[in-house]
Amino acid sequence: MDANNPIIENRANPHELERMFRQEPEAFTKSFRAAWEQHPDSQILAVWYERLNFSEKTNTETASVIPKDFFIMGILAILAGICTRILFHFVDTEAIAPVNLAFGVLPFIAAYFVYKNTSSKQVVYTLAAVFLISGVYLNVLPLKQEDSIMLAYLHLPVLLWVSVGLAYTGNEYGKGGARLAYLKLNGEYGILYAIMAISGMLLFGLTMKLFGFADMDVTEFYFKNVVVFGAAALAIVAAYLVSSNLKLAKNIAPYIARIFSPIVLATLVVYLITLIGGEKNPFLDRDFLLSFNGILLVVLVVTIFSITESGKDEKKKASDYINFALIVLALVIDSVALSAIVFRLSSYGISPNRVAVLGANILIWANLIWIMLAYTRFLRNRTGPIAIQDAVTKYLPVYGLWAAFVTFAFPLLFN
Structure with missing residues (x-):
């Protein structure tokens, strides 16, 4: 009977059992029942028994009871x-x-x-x-x-x-x-x-x-x-x-981060080069200044998303240099926006919009400086990626406090 059942023949050969299972899992499961009945004392077959029957038991429990x-x-x-x-x-x-x-x-x-x-x-x-x-x-x-x-x-x-x-x-x-x-x-x-x-x-x-x-x-x-x-x-x-640890989103997110970061970087570089020779001026054009700040927020979000998906790998990757370039680019954009806001405040006076945009730009500028310094030390092998992630996570309450201040205080201050 042993000659007719390959599992019995190879019950002492874990490698061959694994190969057989991967090649034909259904046939392996059918043959395994007979092998287990004849050799219940085999430790290797005991492991396979738990492996094959554990999932069936779990599925039965989850099917009968709503979590x-x-x-x-x-x-x-x-x-x-x-x-x-x-x-x-x-x-x-x-x-x-x-x-x-x-x-x-x-x-x-x-x-x-x-x-x-x-x-x-x-x-x-x-x-x-x-x-x-x-x-x-x-x-x-x-x-x-x-x-x-x-x-x-x-x-x-x-x-x-x-x-x-x-x-x-x-x-x-x-x-x-x-x-x-x-x-x-x-x-x-x-x-x-x-x-x-x-x-x-x-x-x-x-x-x-x-x-x-x-x-x-x-x-x-x-x-x-x-x-x-x-x-x-x-x-x-x-x-x-x-x-609940859905695998779909968790598997897709890192790839989206790696794809979008270089695309955003290349697009913004071309955009800024085009603007240098254009007639638009964030110091004089209010709508253009708002769009400038919109670009800044997009860069900040993409950069943070890419950093959070980079993990804790100490080894530097191409995405790290792309992120660093995005941060430097965001700092350039934010510095121009800050200069334009200060100019408009001094020229046209105080208004709720100008104060709000000024405060948001100062907060983002400080956060970007922190992230850039952490990234610089990481690229020079002075710190690990944890320092970069800390620069992102420890700053979150600051944004919350500023949002609370604008939400509750501005209607009282400016009305």
Whole structure:
């Protein structure tokens, strides 16, 4: 009988057993049952028995019982969809500002992270206070198109984003590794949500086409009651999937970072060279100055995303030199923007927009200097990549504090 079963013949040869399994896994599994029944005392076959049967047991358990995390996520996703739909009604009737839609999603993402991390009461109370106070304060402000109020609307999402970071890091908020994990999660989250959003748009187009064949226009109803609800609910689902170590986003993110960094660098170099010979001037053209700051933010985001995906490898790679070049380029852009802002302040006086842009540029300039110095030491083999990541993660609360200052203080100072 042993001659008819290759597993029995090679039960003392681990290498051959592994080769047989990889070549024909189904045939190997069938033959293994007979081999195990005849030789239950074989240690090598005992290891294979656990290997082949462990996954079946796990799948059976997960199929019969809904994980608690999944159940909590489902409830929060439904609540986020309902809350966002209600808020959208008031936004649509111009009763509240559109920025209120953030309160239909971000508090529920924060709630999921708090549940998963079992955060301390201090963290929970801080998060509750931030969301409650900012929500009340935001809606006490008059619905006017004034600069200080619009700046509050623009900076509030930054404050709430930092608050979600507190929920994600929980009791380890002060640790650089936890903050770095949150930054990485944002990149992976963006990739996954974009994939789901594209799928949703395809479904939307298909649905409109099908109802169009029946001469029925359901665009407005479908958008308000399905798209709005689904967009909010999927935000919670995406947070659940990414925080549950979904392999898709984690495998794609590093490659996107490596592809986009050199493309952004080459594009911006050509763009800046073109501008030198052009007629546009950020010192005199307000719109051009705003676009200049938009470019700065894009470079900063791409650079941080690339740094967070670079890992802890001490060996220098081509991407490190590209990141360093991006940081230097961002510093050049920021320095020009700072000079233009100072010029406009001295020429045209103080305004909420100029003060806000000045403050943001100073903060970014200081952060870029810190990152550049850390990268310089790393490229000279004086420090490891941890110093670069610290320059990114330790500065995050500064952006949150500035966003809070603009959100709460500017409407009072300039009105």
